[in-house]
Amino acid sequence: MNPIHVTTAGAIAGFATIAAVFATLWWMLHPPKTKAEIAAKRAETTLRERLGTVVVVFSSEIQSEHMMALAARLARGQSSELLAIYVIEVPFTLPTNAVMEEEDRTGLDVLASAEAIAKGSGVEVRTEIVHQRETAQAVLSIAKRERADLIIMGSYREGKYTGAPLGRDIERVAADAKCDVLIGVEGKHGSLLVDEATQPSGTDEPRENSTA
Numbered sequence: 001m002n003p004i005h006v007t008t009a010g011a012i013a014g015f016a017t018i019a020a021v022f023a024t025l026w027w028m029l030h031p032p033k034t035k036a037e038i039a040a041k042r043a044e045t046t047l048r049e050r051l052g053t054v055v056v057v058f059s060s061e062i063q064s065e066h067m068m069a070l071a072a073r074l075a076r077g078q079s080s081e082l083l084a085i086y087v088i089e090v091p092f093t094l095p096t097n098a099v100m101e102e103e104d105r106t107g108l109d110v111l112a113s114a115e116a117i118a119k120g121s122g123v124e125v126r127t128e129i130v131h132q133r134e135t136a137q138a139v140l141s142i143a144k145r146e147r148a149d150l151i152i153m154g155s156y157r158e159g160k161y162t163g164a165p166l167g168r169d170i171e172r173v174a175a176d177a178k179c180d181v182l183i184g185v186e187g188k189h190g191s192l193l194v195d196e197a198t199q200p201s202g203t204d205e206p207r208e209n210s211t212a
Contacts, residue, residue, distance in 0.1 A: 057153035064154035072121035082125040136172035
C-alpha cells in the first residue's frame with residue numbers, strides 16, 4: 001500500500017474546503033436578519049434602556065384605570081418605577097395648598113384603585129395627590145421633577161359628540177412633554193386591560209369615560 005503524501009498546497013486546499021463547508025452550515029442555521037427584525041430588536045433595546053420612570057395620570061376628568069393596568073404590565077417587564085398621580089385643579093379663589101376635602105377623598109379612592117391594579121401585576125407604585133391650577137401644568141411639572149421617561153393617561157373629549165377633539169389638557173401634555181406620552185381612549189366596554197379583581201369595591205365593571 002503506497003503511503004499518502006500531503007503537500008502544503010493540498011493541506012491548505014483541504015482546510016479551505018472544510019472551512020467553506022462549516023461557513024455554509026453556520027449561514028444556513030443563522031440566516032441574516034430582516035430589516036423588520038433589526039428594527040424590532042433596536043426598539044426593544046431602546047425600551048429596556050429608557051423606560052426608567054413612568055408617570056400615570058388621573059384627575060376628575062382623566063380616568064386612567066385601564067391604562068394603569070397597561071403601565072403595571074410594562075413596569076413589570078422592564079423593571080420600571082411607577083408613579084400614579086391624581087391632579088386636583090384648585091380655583092383661583094383659593095390658595096394652591098387649600099384643603100379640598102371632597103376632591104382629596106376622591107383622589108385617595110382613585111389612587112387606592114391604582115395601587116390595587118399594580119399589586120395585581122406584582123409591581124409597586126408610588127402615589128401622590130397634586131394640587132395645581134391647571135392639570136396639564138401639574139403633569140408637566142411632575143414629569144420634569146421625576147425625570148420621567150413616559151407619561152401614561154386615559155383620555156376624554158371636550159364635547160359629548162363623537163367628533164369632539166381631545167381635551168385641552170391632553171393635547172397640551174402631548175405637545176409640551178419632554179418625554180414620550182401614551183394616551184389611551186377607553187373602549188365601549190373597557191374591560192380588556194383591567195382585571196375585575198382589581199376594581200374598587202362596590203363596582204361591577206370598569207368605570208366608563210363619562211365625557212366620551
